[in-house]
Amino acid sequence: MTHLKQIPLVITLWVSLSGSVQAQDQSVPTVPPHTNTPIDSIIFNAPPPPPTGRPGRRSDAGSRSCGEDEFASPSEPQALMALVPLQETGSSKVVFGRTMAAYPTFWFYVPYRSTFTATFVLQDQDGNSIYESEVALPETAGILSLTLPTTVAPLETGKPYHWFFKLYCRSTPPPESFVDGWIQRESPTSDLAQQLQTATLPEQVRLYATNGFWFEALSAAADLRRTNPEDSAWAELLGAIGLESVAAEVIVMP
Numbered sequence: 001m002t003h004l005k006q007i008p009l010v011i012t013l014w015v016s017l018s019g020s021v022q023a024q025d026q027s028v029p030t031v032p033p034h035t036n037t038p039i040d041s042i043i044f045n046a047p048p049p050p051p052t053g054r055p056g057r058r059s060d061a062g063s064r065s066c067g068e069d070e071f072a073s074p075s076e077p078q079a080l081m082a083l084v085p086l087q088e089t090g091s092s093k094v095v096f097g098r099t100m101a102a103y104p105t106f107w108f109y110v111p112y113r114s115t116f117t118a119t120f121v122l123q124d125q126d127g128n129s130i131y132e133s134e135v136a137l138p139e140t141a142g143i144l145s146l147t148l149p150t151t152v153a154p155l156e157t158g159k160p161y162h163w164f165f166k167l168y169c170r171s172t173p174p175p176e177s178f179v180d181g182w183i184q185r186e187s188p189t190s191d192l193a194q195q196l197q198t199a200t201l202p203e204q205v206r207l208y209a210t211n212g213f214w215f216e217a218l219s220a221a222a223d224l225r226r227t228n229p230e231d232s233a234w235a236e237l238l239g240a241i242g243l244e245s246v247a248a249e250v251i252v253m254p
Contacts, residue, residue, distance in 0.1 A: 042205065042236040047212040049087050049096035049182065050160040052125065056095030056181035058086050080167060082179040083107035083143070085214055085241040095181030097214035100188050102154030104215045105147040107222075108165050108179070109246045110137060116176065120146055121164040130161065142252030145222070155185040183215070205233045209240075222251060 061079040084097045084107075106120070118135040131152045138144065146165075148155075155161060160182050166175035188196070192211055199207055201224050208217035221233040235247040 044240040049094040081109040099215040138252040
């Protein structure tokens with residue numbers, strides 16, 4: 001494996017959504033906050049992906065050349081998976097999600113034991129390295145969240161970034177398994193920013209999803225799952241992008 005920058009990657013279970021948001025004037029659908037009527041099922045309005053020319057890979061089972069015992073359980077879905085939408089553009093599909101965060105949180109399902117090693121990489125559209133760090137894996141299979149640390153430059157608005165999550169069962173390349181995709185930061189509209197300031201957590205999930213901010217929607221749903229394990233927002237969001245198979249998996253810490 002190549003030498004990595006010695007910058008710690010922030011690994012968190014739940015993400016605070018209390019930070020301020022920037023605003024710009026655009027017209028997008030929103031949902032009214034603080035209504036007393038029942039809230040409908042979550043609808044995720046996917047924005048069009050940027051023209052990157054490289055679609056990405058949302059899931060990868062790997063070659064399994066390290067042996068059957070390296071997997072956490074024979075009953076687990078044996079594929080590394082990025083919890084990101086797979087969006088159609090022309091004749092191809094692109095792994096892409098939008099964020100409003102300067103330092104977003106990424107989510108992955110990892111079915112491997114901690115005997116593997118992992119690396120997270122972030123590049124600009126031209127393939128220049130922005131950030132690279134080793135990731136400590138948990139003892140059991142489950143969903144892992146990785147937050148870009150504030151020690152690196154924040155994501156610039158309107159620019160696509162290419163991320164990779166790679167798993168190794170040996171100390172040298174190539175990786176045993178990897179997933180990759182794209183993320184782009186955009187500012188919320190002034191109306192959306194105003195609604196988010198007073199929205200409850202369930203309302204935040206729906207506001208983010210309705211306006212196409214996938215990474216914030218999923219992190220808010222994770223917060224909601226922590227405070228109310230019976231809430232369906234997490235499962236609904238993952239189901240909306242075809243990832244029902246991992247919706248019931250535990251969110252783990254390394």
